[in-house]
Amino acid sequence: MESDVMLKKFRPDIISNLQEMIRIRSVEAPPLEGKPFGDGVDQALRLALETSSSLGLRAVNRNGMIGYAEYGSGKEMVAVLAHLDVVPEGKGWTYPPFGAEIHDGRIYGRGTTDDKGPAVAAIWALKFLADENHRLSKRIRIIFGTNEESGFRGIKWYAENEEIPVAGFTPDIHEGIVFAEKGALHIQMDIQVNQGDKxxxxxxxxxxxxxxxxxxxxxxxxxxxxxxxxxxxxxxxxxxxxxxxxxxxxxxxxxxxxxxxxxxxxxxxxxxxxxxxxxxxxxxxxxxxxxxxxxxxxxxxxxxxxxxxxx
The missing domain is CATH 3.30.70.360 (Alpha-Beta Plaits)
Structure with missing residues (x-):
């Protein structure tokens, strides 16, 4: 079946899946047993893995630190790096930040584009490849990050404990495929506060x-x-x-x-x-x-x- 035909067929399911994901407030919170980044992030990770498994992909949860879904066979692996955590919602929303409401053909909610939308799209794209029984020379693995917005601890843990891909990209911005990401500089400035006695x-x-x-x-x-x-x-x-x-x-x-x-x-x-x-x-x-x-x-x-x- 052609990809555009499959996309049309499964479009309602993909949208529903994304809405369910957006409705989870996956902002980092204090750790719980088996949930190193809090309950919300864990819910999002479990939903991504349950969806992947239900669509015929191999899904693995690594103690809540990170998870991945995979298709194909072969010694080498190519990675798609997505993340499921989001930054705090802040104020000033026109529509509820975790409502996943649709208005004028757009879904509104925290994480819609960064990065739950791309993560869900990657899951379903891999499902399409599996359904069409493509014979790939390498495995494709979607890695679901859990702490991208506040420290990258999840992916650092992955790098120390899991298989490293031979190539990869992240669908995390509007400009297309990304092969590197700029760093961040956190500065602490200590300046004496002296307003006088009054x-x-x-x-x-x-x-x-x-x-x-x-x-x-x-x-x-x-x-x-x-x-x-x-x-x-x-x-x-x-x-x-x-x-x-x-x-x-x-x-x-x-x-x-x-x-x-x-x-x-x-x-x-x-x-x-x-x-x-x-x-x-x-x-x-x-x-x-x-x-x-x-x-x-x-x-x-x-x-x-x-x-x-x-x-």
């Missing part, structure tokens, strides 16, 4: 994962009431400089300052707006800039880090 930084928080451009940043200050009042008035005037807006909230014993950004995957930072940089720019304008003046200068180009020397 105003002190009490808390600063932003972001849900290291590979997401944060869409909200918040700083909390404590200190003398009169000084907090003055600073709140100054920041209220200056917050118009924020690209997407923010808030200045004066409470009984503290001052809360928030800046909005636009979330994006860290591989495409130019598509987002870093809320941390936005907040630092605002606070760096204040009468009590301190550390934020330094950070503001370092984050003049938050997308590519020119001022950090890592361009």
């Amino acid at each position: 105003i002190v930084l009490d808390d600063f928080r932003s972001g849900e994962a290291v590979n997401i451009v944060p869409d909200l940043a918040e700083a909390v200050f404590a200190g003398e009431a009169s000084e907090l009042d003055k600073w709140a008035q100054t920041l209220e005037r200056e917050k118009g400089s924020l690209s997407l807006g923010g808030e200045v909230i004066r409470e009984e014993d503290r001052l809360i300052v928030r800046a909005k950004g636009k979330a994006a995957h860290a591989s495409l930072p130019e598509k987002g707006l870093n809320a941390i940089a936005e907040l630092c720019h605002l606070l760096g304008r204040s009468p009590h800039p301190g550390v934020f003046n330094t950070l503001s200068k370092l984050f003049l180009d938050p997308a590519f880090g020119k001022e950090l020397g890592i361009e």
